[in-house]
Amino acid sequence: MSEAVSALGGATFEGYCILRDAGPTGMVTIRGDLGAAAFGKAVKKATGCALPKQREIVTNGGRRLAWMSPDELLLICDQGEAPGMAAALAETLKGQHALALDVSDARALFRLEGAGCREVIAKLSPANLAPGAFGPGEMRRTRLAQVAGAFHMPDESSVEIVVFRSVARYAFDLIANAARPGSEVGLFAPAP
Amino acid sequence: MLILDCPYCGIRADETELAPGGEAHLTRVGPEGSDAAFESYLFDRKNPKGVHFERWRHAAGCGKWFHAARNTVTLEVYGTYPAQVTEPPKALLAAISKKVPGWEGWQ
Numbered sequence: 018m019s020e021a022v023s024a025l026g027g028a029t030f031e032g033y034c035i036l037r038d039a040g041p042t043g044m045v046t047i048r049g050d051l052g053a054a055a056f057g058k059a060v061k062k063a064t065g066c067a068l069p070k071q072r073e074i075v076t077n078g079g080r081r082l083a084w085m086s087p088d089e090l091l092l093i094c095d096q097g098e099a100p101g102m103a104a105a106l107a108e109t110l111k112g113q114h115a116l117a118l119d120v121s122d123a124r125a126l127f128r129l130e131g132a133g134c135r136e137v138i139a140k141l142s143p144a145n146l147a148p149g150a151f152g153p154g155e156m157r158r159t160r161l162a163q164v165a166g167a168f169h170m171p172d173e174s175s176v177e178i179v180v181f182r183s184v185a186r187y188a189f190d191l192i193a194n195a196a197r198p199g200s201e202v203g204l205f206a207p208a209p
Numbered sequence: 210m211l212i213l214d215c216p217y218c219g220i221r222a223d224e225t226e227l228a229p230g231g232e233a234h235l236t237r238v239g240p241e242g243s244d245a246a247f248e249s250y251l252f253d254r255k256n257p258k259g260v261h262f263e264r265w266r267h268a269a270g271c272g273k274w275f276h277a278a279r280n281t282v283t284l285e286v287y288g289t290y291p292a293q294v295t296e297p298p299k300a301l302l303a304a305i306s307k308k309v310p311g312w313e314g315w316q
Contacts, residue, residue, distance in 0.1 A: 071219055086271035087217050143223045158218070159226055160269035 021096055024125035024185035032196035034131030038189065039177070042126040043099030045092040047106060049115030051084075059109035064092055064102065074156040074169045083156035083169065091156075091167075091179070096121060125185035127178040129192060134176045136204045138168060140195040148205060162191050211284070216291045218271040230264030233276045234296060234315070258282055260305055260312055262297060265289075278305060 025038040049056045057068040066082035069075045069090065074083040081093040094102055099121045106117030129137060139146040144159045151157060151170075158167040161180065164187060168178040180188040211224040220226075231254070238250040255261070261281050266274045276294070278287040278301060287308070288301045297315055306312055 086273060089271075143225050145221070157220075158270045159220075165269050 024182045025189055030193035032198050033201050034129050034134050034137050034196040036192050036196055037128045039126040039128050041096035043094040043096045043121045044124050045099055045103045045117055046120050047090040047117045048088055049113060051088060055113060063105040063109045072155050123182055125180050125182045129176040132174055133201060136202055137196045138176055141191060161188055164188060213265060213277050214289050215267045216275050216289050217273040220270055222267055222270055226269040228266040228268040230266055233262040233264045260309055262315055
């Protein structure tokens with residue numbers, strides 16, 4: 018079997034935050050009626066994650082399940098696990114008007130680490146990244162300069178960014194440029 | 210800048226995250242309609258000076274279409290509501306009537 022590689026092959030940029038291509042990552046998109054009890058049960062059974070509420074992202078070990086829209090979820094998991102997850106979901110969702118698809122190859126995942134990570138994203142997106150308005154546990158779909166992207170904060174000093182693979186290079190360069198040394202603004206300076 | 214609350218994901222989205230969809234609450238004229246009615250459906254728009262009902266899509270966010278009521282003169286936004294309706298919610302209409310004396314209604 019051919020070996021999976023991520024969009025930018027583990028590229029790294031070190032500015033006032035460190036940006037990394039997260040390497041091969043599994044992603045499964047799940048669509049269905051999020052309000053239906055049977056849907057929540059089926060998703061929980063296959064993934065072990067509770068159904069996230071509006072804009073929420075829930076974690077279960079290495080798996081993260083994010084609310085993407087009123088009828089869409091995104092499961093982020095290990096690369097090798099994704100095809101099995103999609104199949105398991107298809108099985109538990111059988112009979113429902115729902116869909117689970119392995120989209121690992123269509124996406125790229127970046128990790129941005131550093132105390133200034135909120136500010137780097139704020140330079141590129143119209144989203145309100147002020148502490149209090151956005152924080153760990155929330156998935157925000159928005160745009161990064163000219164392309165669609167989604168991000169969440171695993172913790173206070175890192176951001177995980179999901180973009181389409183076709184724009185991975187653009188998005189990486191964009192974030193790297195926003196994180197370049199000497200371009201600090203000090204917008205969300207941590208409380209002393 | 211125009212800022213609208215997406216009724217689906219609850220985000221206060223600014224204009225750059227949204228895609229405009231023109232006038233809301235148009236009734237589609239199908240093959241059984243007359244040429245004049247079809248032409249009117251395609252091209253005739255209210256283009257009011259004042260209260261306007263519009264369709265917007267949260268393009269860079271949840272991707273859903275929704276409706277917005279706003280004023281084309283003052284740029285005041287009266288409210289947003291989901292797209293699964295054929296007419297604006299009564300509460301919103303009442304609120305607009307209160308704010309805009311002499312408003313002739315949405316139809």
